[in-house]
Amino acid sequence: MPGLEDLYREIILDHYRNPRNRGELETPPAVRTEGFNPLCGDEIVVYLDVDDDGTVRDIRIGGTGCSISQSSASMMSAAVKGKTIDEVRALTRSFKSMMSVHESTLDAEGEGSESDGADAEPAADVPLGDLEALRGVVKFPVRIKCATLAWNTLLQAADEATAD
Amino acid sequence: MPGLEDLYREIILDHYRNPRNRGELETPPAVRTEGFNPLCGDEIVVYLDVDDDGTVRDIRIGGTGCSISQSSASMMSAAVKGKTIDEVRALTRSFKSMMSVHESTLDAEGEGSESDGADAEPAADVPLGDLEALRGVVKFPVRIKCATLAWNTLLQAADEATAD
Amino acid sequence: MTDVTTTSDAAGDGTFDVAKVRADFPILERESHGRPIVFLDSAASSQKPRAVIEAMDRYYETINANVHRGVYEIAEAATNAMEAARVRVGRFIGAPKPATEVIFTKNATESLNLVARSWGAANLGPGDAVVLTQLEHHANIVPWFQLQAEKGFEIRWIPLTPDARLDLTDIDRLLDGAKLLALTAMSNVTGTLTPVRELTERAHAAGALVSLDACQYVPHLATDVAALGVDFASFSAHKMLGPTGLGVLWGREELLDAMPPFLGGGGMILNVTLDGFTPADLPAKFEAGTPPIAETIGLHAAIDYLDALGMAAVREHEVSVTAYAMRTLTERFGEQLTIHGPSEPAARGGVLSMALEGVHPHDLSQVLDQHAVCVRPGHHCAKPLMAVLGVGATARASFYVYNDTDDVDALADALGEAASFFTF
């Protein structure tokens, strides 16, 4: 039986207590997207500023949520700054693939509706660094949506930022 | 346990095989009303011709149904011819009160929606004659609606005939 | 939670062991009017095997909790069990995306209303047409009348041949310009199996979608919605060994995704403010309120049971009982007994709608009850079909996995009693 220490690693609690890149950015130039966890009420707002070369110039995070959703967002914000949008997409795939170790379980639990298609592609082999600390979340399937909320919201922002 | 002979008295089968007053009447002067048993599909059509004094000049029965609904209609048609509308209403009350011996049971079975109000009034003390043969129906609660279908349709016709 | 793909004992050696099946159904041990019960009304609602009843008991006794993702152990277990049931149901009918395309409703009737009220309300208007068949159950008729009153489209009817098959003579004209064909896969009155695949191809060629009333089909024949090609399929748990209180709507994901929600409430939203709401993703979007959780677990067990028998074996068994019944009854009663619908057992399901000369179906069923033979009289919620058949009602006997030729013999004997009682 997985214990709380599998879920709440030190680094997660640190990011939860001291979230990086909290705040807002002016839109435009930044884009703003919102994500909801329909079940627990968590909300994430992503402000993403992408320069003309397709590189993330800045990112800010808003919203409220549990330690998992907030720390995931915080670590994500630190990880994507300065990356190109393609790299951001690859990192997202990599992260979500870590979260989807139990993909078949997930499917059986009706989570198959995440329709961004990332799960279908082979996991990108991008090193996850600190984000590895969230690996324990897969032992608590109910919390996977908490961990992926920021990333789905980021993907939306990336799509919008590169749409035109 | 009630047996079939409680339900299917000889006189009932006779009226079923040789229904009295089958047919139609011209409308006007007669009125025509239709009754449905929503559950088994039985249909009764009543043509009622009431003269200016409020006396039933003629009655005809149409429709299809089981031995209980058809014999009840046939006996009813024989019983009401020549009666005044008030006498017809009293006879109907008397018949329905015989059918409602188990009124509380009926109520518990959702039959309380018969909203003609007849059940609420004290049972009229009108002799039922041949119609007494239908008394056995109360032992078969599912069939009570078969027995009362023609009478509810008759009441509607009586209302229409005296409406203007 | 693994798929049960092995054949059960009951279907062990290719012959269907009805005695073993019967032993799994507690109700079949009871008597009625002093005789062993002969249950021939499965087309209305089937009986339930012990395994189904026990699965629901186990749910209530060990993991009962509301779903929608409570974090505590039993809430998670309840959620997982319900979602496992969803996937099981989807796989049983060949749904390409079981986790998102299977919607739990309260019965097939709600499923069919959902198609009308959500897809229909969003897509139909004056100048449009919906094509129905004269075989339909009220559940696939009344919702279209209700919507028509609001939206003013045309309803067209596929007529019937004298043996209650679809008459396709005019089908091209009927489908021309239609937006939807809504039809039953099998009539609950005559047992008629309709040519779903062929009609779906024609409907799609004409630009119409197809909504299948699979209520009488999924319980009795191996079903593959993808192979049939239909766009929606509706059925009820209680007719397939499962509990009351649960229906299923399957629909193609793109269609369901594009449709507006139906009932509003908890569980079907992404967000709600004082100004409005945003609906959730599939399948939650169509499941407002606390779902029939225990019932989905009962249906899961029912499907396990059916799959263990093997749907091909189930069908084969029913065809053989039906063939035996048609032969026996015809031999015994000749012209005196009419059996509506196709005369070829392989072209129909195990549903016999009967007319015995001189005996009204209601009276017939009453006499049969005295012999513990349970059949159903009435219009079977198909009054337009009754009108086409030229009757007010029929007496219907229907077969399922627990019926055998002894039941048919009991039926025949009781029919004989009824005939002599009413026509002495």
Place this chain on the structure above:
Amino acid sequence: MTDVTTTSDAAGDGTFDVAKVRADFPILERESHGRPIVFLDSAASSQKPRAVIEAMDRYYETINANVHRGVYEIAEAATNAMEAARVRVGRFIGAPKPATEVIFTKNATESLNLVARSWGAANLGPGDAVVLTQLEHHANIVPWFQLQAEKGFEIRWIPLTPDARLDLTDIDRLLDGAKLLALTAMSNVTGTLTPVRELTERAHAAGALVSLDACQYVPHLATDVAALGVDFASFSAHKMLGPTGLGVLWGREELLDAMPPFLGGGGMILNVTLDGFTPADLPAKFEAGTPPIAETIGLHAAIDYLDALGMAAVREHEVSVTAYAMRTLTERFGEQLTIHGPSEPAARGGVLSMALEGVHPHDLSQVLDQHAVCVRPGHHCAKPLMAVLGVGATARASFYVYNDTDDVDALADALGEAASFFTF
């Protein structure tokens, strides 16, 4: 099927014997994470006593058959059992005409949608107004948004005081010209009991009808819809010791009679032809398709169980557990713990929505789960209320007949663990 009006053993001598009650609930014998389960999520769905589970088993094992008046013995028994359940439900809530005014639905959400889609669609248009409160569950909000999009009436909101009671300062203006007041009798988040009777009088004086969301009320307090004066009341079986898959709508007969049908299909018609249909009388008119038959029998048993305890005793017990909980938690956690809603136990139900400083409700509930304490985090399907409370979520503990002060102590201990885990 007789009314159980004697008090049960559990409530024998005026003191509520929780140990006896607990022994009736099989699930309470189980462990979670190696400890005895502490179930504090009855506001989401209650546990079921053995009597309820067994009543449904008995139904399936002895009289299972479709209703709608089959003539054979078990079909008649099934029909009688369902209609007896209807009358039992009606009497339990003081319905003047139980046999016709009680409509069986799939859950309270369907009941509330029915009011909107049938009564609302027939009676609301531009220039009209519906008044809601900021306490409402999504089930009593979203259907009005959906209908508003079609009919274009106004929605007005009764605001809240800081302790989550209704702020009636502006009530006359809010009700002025309104056609309906739709409100909860008790909040599922804050436990707030609303002044139903007073508001109903005011609404009626203003010419508005009242639809009551009684989901959290009927399970916990003696209910008399006639005395309350409301026009509709909705609730779910699964929150009152009954099964999933069943809801109830009660409505005044004249209103239900005048309303158009909602779902269309079998059982709700008087006649159907190729040209249209005529709806049936009450209650059939609103019960399309095969109803949740076994579930009505389970609810009957649940009501027998509650009535044996006595609803006054149930309420008294819950107030005392709630008072103990509020006292204990406040003493132990002081300012660190916020409990939303009225501070006076008698003014609220046994529902505690908590905020522990520095610990998100989701994390809190996760830690509690490790201690086998089952509470629910989230917005509880009341996002507008969350916005008013200024939080995204709460962790909610709720009490019922099987909870006692030991459960409260276990909750307090687990909260202590959570506080130290997250704030070391």
